[in-house]
Amino acid sequence: MQTRPLGTTGIEVSRLCLGTMTFGEQNSEAEAHEQLDRAVAFGINFIDTAEMYPVPPKAETQGSTERYIGSWLKQRGSRDDVIIATKASGPGLEHIRGGPRLTREHLHQAIDESLARLQTDYVDLYQLHWPDRKANFFGKLGYPYDEDEDTTPLEETLAALKELVDAGKVRAIGLSNDTPWGVMRVLQLAETYGLPRVASVQNPYNLLNRTFEVGLAEIAHREQVGLLAYSPLAFGVLSGKYLKGARPEGARLTLFERFQRYTNPQAEAACAEYVTIARDAGLDPAQMALAFVNSRPFLTSNIIGATGMEQLESNLESESLRLDHDVLEAIETVHLRQPNPAP
Numbered sequence: 001m002q003t004r005p006l007g008t009t010g011i012e013v014s015r016l017c018l019g020t021m022t023f024g025e026q027n028s029e030a031e032a033h034e035q036l037d038r039a040v041a042f043g044i045n046f047i048d049t050a051e052m053y054p055v056p057p058k059a060e061t062q063g064s065t066e067r068y069i070g071s072w073l074k075q076r077g078s079r080d081d082v083i084i085a086t087k088a089s090g091p092g093l094e095h096i097r098g099g100p101r102l103t104r105e106h107l108h109q110a111i112d113e114s115l116a117r118l119q120t121d122y123v124d125l126y127q128l129h130w131p132d133r134k135a136n137f138f139g140k141l142g143y144p145y146d147e148d149e150d151t152t153p154l155e156e157t158l159a160a161l162k163e164l165v166d167a168g169k170v171r172a173i174g175l176s177n178d179t180p181w182g183v184m185r186v187l188q189l190a191e192t193y194g195l196p197r198v199a200s201v202q203n204p205y206n207l208l209n210r211t212f213e214v215g216l217a218e219i220a221h222r223e224q225v226g227l228l229a230y231s232p233l234a235f236g237v238l239s240g241k242y243l244k245g246a247r248p249e250g251a252r253l254t255l256f257e258r259f260q261r262y263t264n265p266q267a268e269a270a271c272a273e274y275v276t277i278a279r280d281a282g283l284d285p286a287q288m289a290l291a292f293v294n295s296r297p298f299l300t301s302n303i304i305g306a307t308g309m310e311q312l313e314s315n316l317e318s319e320s321l322r323l324d325h326d327v328l329e330a331i332e333t334v335h336l337r338q339p340n341p342a343p
Contacts, residue, residue: 001043001319004300006083007199007224009172011124013083015294016319017046017228019305024064025054026307032068033075035312040082042316048202048228048303050087050129051114052096059095063117070119085125085228086114087176087202090132102132102152104160111169126164127174127202132157137177139261139343154186158195165196174228176202180215183225200300202228207238207274207289208267208342210335217298226300229293234262234342238289240275243268266341270334277330283321290318292331 003012018039023032036047053065066086073079088110089100100106111126130137132152134144164170173196175183183201190197201220205212205227212220212227220226233239242263262271278285293302306312323331 001045003045004226005224006125006172006300007174007226008197009199011083011172011199013046013301014044015299015301016044016316017048017085017301017303018044019230019303020047020049020065020069021053021055022305022307023049023054023068024061025056029068029071032065033072034309035306036069036072037076038309038312039316040078042319044316045081046083046085046301048085048230049118050089050127051110052087052089052093052129057093057095062095063113066114066117070117074119079120083124084118084120085127085174086118086123087127087129088114090128090130102128102157102160104156104163107157107160107164111164115169122169122171124171125174125199126161126170126172127176127200128157128178130177131179131182135179135182137179141343154189155193155195158186158189158193162195172196172199174198174200174202175225176228178203180219183216183219183223187223187225198225200226200228202230202303204231205229205293205296205299206232206234207292207331207335208234208262208270209340211340211343212298217296220298220300227296227298228301228303229296229299230303231262232290232293232302232304233286234267234271234289236286237262237267237271238274239286240271240278243272243275262342264342266338270338270341273334273338274331277327277334281324281327283327284314284317286314287318287321288323288327290315291321291323292328294318294321295323295328 002015006013049065054061089096134149161173175198186198203212275285278288304315
C-alpha cells in the first residue's frame with residue numbers, strides 16, 4: 001500500500017482510506033468491524049468518519065458510525081496503528097446541537113462528543129465538514145452569496161481549532177466541501193496569526209466530477225493541501241450497476257432518493273462510455289474509476305466505501321491497478337466531450 005504525506009504534518013496516510021458513512025445504516029456493528037479488520041490487514045491505516053454519520057443523517061442514528069469505530073478500537077487495542085479522521089458539521093441538521101455552527105462553543109462540544117464515541121483521547125485529523133457560509137458546495141451552481149448572511153468568522157473557527165490542537169485533542173486540521181477561496185483564506189489566516197495550517201481538503205472527485213481540477217488542484221500542489229477524494233465512484237454509479245434505469249436490491253440509489261447527484265441524463269451517458277472503456281480494456285469499471293483517482297498527483301488519499309465484503313475486496317484491488325496510456329486517453333476523450341456532467 002502506497003502512503004502519502006498528509007500536508008506538512010509529518011503524518012503518512014495510506015493512498016486508500018476507508019470511508020465509513022454506511023456504518024449504522026446499511027452496515028451493522030459486526031459488519032463494520034469486519035470491514036475495519038480487512039482494511040487494516042490490507043494495509044490501510046486511514047479511517048474517515050464524521051459526527052453526523054451515518055448517511056442519510058437522522059437523529060436516531062446520528063453518531064452511530066463513530067460509536068462502531070470506537071468499539072472496534074477498544075476491542076482491537078489498535079489506536080496507535082491507525083489514523084482517525086472525523087468532522088464537525090456545519091450549519092443545518094437541527095438534530096445536532098440544535099443546529100451546528102463552526103463557533104468556538106460548538107467545536108469544543110463537538111470534539112468532546114466525538115472523542116467519547118470514538119473512545120479515544122485524540123483524533124489525528126479534524127475536518128470542517130462544510131463551510132459556515134454560503135458557497136458553491138454539494139453541487140451548488142450559480143452565485144449563492146449573500147452579504148447579509150449569518151456566518152461564523154473564520155478567525156474564530158481557526159482559533160478554536162488551535163485550542164483543540166494545543167489541548168492534544170486534535171493532531172491536524174482539514175477542510176471539506178470547500179472552495180479555492182476558502183482554502184487560500186484559511187492558509188492566509190494561519191500564516192498571519194500563527195493558527196493551525198490545514199493539511200487537506202475533502203471534496204468530491206470522480207470521473208463524472210473533476211471540478212477539483214479547476215482551481216483547487218493547483219492549490220493542493222503548490223500549498224501542500226492534498227485532496228481526500230470522496231465519492232470516487234459517484235455513489236456507485238461508475239460501477240455501471242445503475243445503467244439503463246437498473247436499481248439493484250439494497251443498493252444506495254435504490255434505498256435512498258436523496259442520492260440523485262450523478263443520475264442526470266448527461267451523467268448517465270458519460271458513465272456508459274466509461275463503463276465501455278473499462279470493459280473493452282478487460283477491466284472492472286469500478287476498479288478503473290478508482291484507479292483513475294488513485295493516479296492523480298494532487299491526491300493524498302482516496303476514500304473508498306462499501307456495504308459488503310465483496311465490494312470492499314474489489315475496491316481494495318484498485319490499489320495495484322495502473323491504467324495504461326490508451327485507457328487514460330480514452331477517458332480524456334470522453335471528459336473533453338462531456339466535462340463534469342454532475343458537478
